[in-house]
Amino acid sequence: MCKQCQKNPVYEFTNKRRLCKKCFIKYFQKKALYTLRKFKMIKKGDVIFCENKKDFRNVVLKDVLELIVDKIPVKLIKNKVKGCKIAIPSTIDSEAEKIVSEIIRGDIKKLKYAVEGKIIKPLYLFLDEEVLLYARLRKLDKYLRKLKKDEISFFLDNLEKEHPEIKRAIVNSYLKLHDKIKSECKID
Ligand SMILES: [Zn+2]
Structure with a gap:
């Protein structure tokens, strides 16, 4: 954090911590790298496919993966090849929606984790709000298409207004459940 963080904040966390433009971008990129490491999403020599869509x-x-290519020796491609990893743009918002809709259907075992086979989700620990702000600050938002929202996302958006952090809490609870199921499977 710097002096600007208090003077010119662009973002405030629910715990009132504030970040200026420069520090927010740094925070975002560091957290993206942390997510990749935490869930062991990529390793040296990986070929990663990322779709060229224009939603935020x-x-x-894509921006985050391009930064990573500079740090870790992996290759980023535009057309799928055999054996490549597939990066998909799931966020806390989209994951929380999936979790809630699977719970409604009663099939939590169908849920997908942060990494599932060849599929990786580098934005897994970010809110849409943070992703959108990052796009704006990095001036990536010129030609952005809006995302369609369904009933569950509408429901969760309202819930989040009343209970900040609820989306993050849903994803965190799911992660704990996932670890529990995994450890029980190992014992059997
Ligand atoms: Zn700052």
């Missing part, structure tokens, strides 16, 4: 999640995903 995808544009930011």
Whole structure:
């Protein structure tokens, strides 16, 4: 954090911590790298496919992956090849929606984790709000398409207004459940 963080904040976390433009971009990129490491999403020599869509999640995903290519020796491609990893632009918002809709259908075991086979989700720990702000600050938002929202996202958006952090809490609870199921499977 710098002096500007208090003077010119662009973002405030629910715990009142504030970040200026420069520090927010730094925070975002660091957290994206942390997510990749935490869930072991990529390793040296990986070939990663990322779709060239123009919605804000995808544009930011591409930006973040391009930064990673500079740090970790992996290759980013535009057309799928055999054995490549597929990066998809899931965020806390989209994951929370999936979790809630699977719970309504009663099939939590169908849920997908942060990494599932060849599929990786580098934006797994970010809110849409953060992804959108990053797109704006990095000036990636020129030609962005809006995302369609369904009933569950409408429901969750309202819930989040009343209970900040609820989306993050849904994803975190799911992660704990996932670890529990995994450890029980190992014992059997
Ligand atoms: Zn700052």
